[in-house]
Amino acid sequence: MNAGAAPLLAIKIGNSNVVIGVFERDTLRARWRAHTEMNQTADEYAILLDDFFAQEGLAPPQWRGAAMVSVVPALTPTFEELCRRHYGIEPLVVRAGVETGMPVRYDNPRALGADRLVECVAAKARYGAPLIVLDFGTATTFNAVNRAGEFVGGAITPGVDLAADALYRATAQLPRIDLALPPRAIATNTRQAMQSGILFGYVGMVEGMVARMRAELGESEVRVIATGGLAPMLAPQIRVIQAVEPDLILHGLRMIFEMNDS
Numbered sequence: 144m145n146a147g148a149a150p151l152l153a154i155k156i157g158n159s160n161v162v163i164g165v166f167e168r169d170t171l172r173a174r175w176r177a178h179t180e181m182n183q184t185a186d187e188y189a190i191l192l193d194d195f196f197a198q199e200g201l202a203p204p205q206w207r208g209a210a211m212v213s214v215v216p217a218l219t220p221t222f223e224e225l226c227r228r229h230y231g232i233e234p235l236v237v238r239a240g241v242e243t244g245m246p247v248r249y250d251n252p253r254a255l256g257a258d259r260l261v262e263c264v265a266a267k268a269r270y271g272a273p274l275i276v277l278d279f280g281t282a283t284t285f286n287a288v289n290r291a292g293e294f295v296g297g298a299i300t301p302g303v304d305l306a307a308d309a310l311y312r313a314t315a316q317l318p319r320i321d322l323a324l325p326p327r328a329i330a331t332n333t334r335q336a337m338q339s340g341i342l343f344g345y346v347g348m349v350e351g352m353v354a355r356m357r358a359e360l361g362e363s364e365v366r367v368i369a370t371g372g373l374a375p376m377l378a379p380q381i382r383v384i385q386a387v388e389p390d391l392i393l394h395g396l397r398m399i400f401e402m403n404d405s
Contacts, residue, residue, distance in 0.1 A: 153396040155393065
């Protein structure tokens with residue numbers, strides 16, 4: 144296998160999950176999601192990844208490279224060590240200073256979560272600009288790209304899992320609930336009332352925020368793309384979303400790796 148045909152490893156280290164993808168050229172051959180474990184060593188994560196690779200029959204004699212983005216700074220060195228020591232590659236870590244092809248109009252670009260930018264890079268490549276990218280993860284992020292293709296900012300709110308957990312922990316009688324859509328907004332029992340308030344309330348919040356951001360962008364046509372672990376459940380309820388892209392961040396990592404591969 145020559146270097147051009149060798150697979151690329153893409154890793155997103157999130158607060159709740161680590162998402163791993165393997166690309167053969169521009170095709171996502173396989174992807175996995177694992178719980179983020181702060182105390183895992185590079186060796187332990189390598190065992191997990193090797194098991195994933197074996198399940199898909201992936202045993203590459205060499206890797207083209209690795210691209211990663213992390214919102215958990217304490218785990219970044221762990222995965223850098225994993226790539227170097229177990230796979231013999233120096234990973235590209237997307238952070239301030241890495242070429243992304245997208246200008247950032249943030250007050251302090253170094254304070255911007257790199258995962259938000261990676262997703263916007265992939266969304267713009269697929270759908271053009273202007274656009275809004277919604278990431279439904281541990282936090283829900285709203286990320287705006289103007290017609291010139293510049294990241295101009297956005298908003299951050301607690302994700303639905305955090306909202307449900309906070310409601311349970313901060314009250315004496317409300318139960319812990321599963322995040323499932325109730326049959327109607329006007330609920331007749333406590334569990335469904337919580338589901339309605341959290342999920343349908345979230346739908347209204349998202350639609351309202353998107354309307355405000357569209358107005359501030361000053362554009363009549365702004366595509367809205369959803370990603371993140373909860374997007375498949377929430378997106379069908381949110382009228383303003385045009386597309387769901389579960390693997391947006393992995394494709395963004397591949398694109399940015401190719402921009403910086405020399």
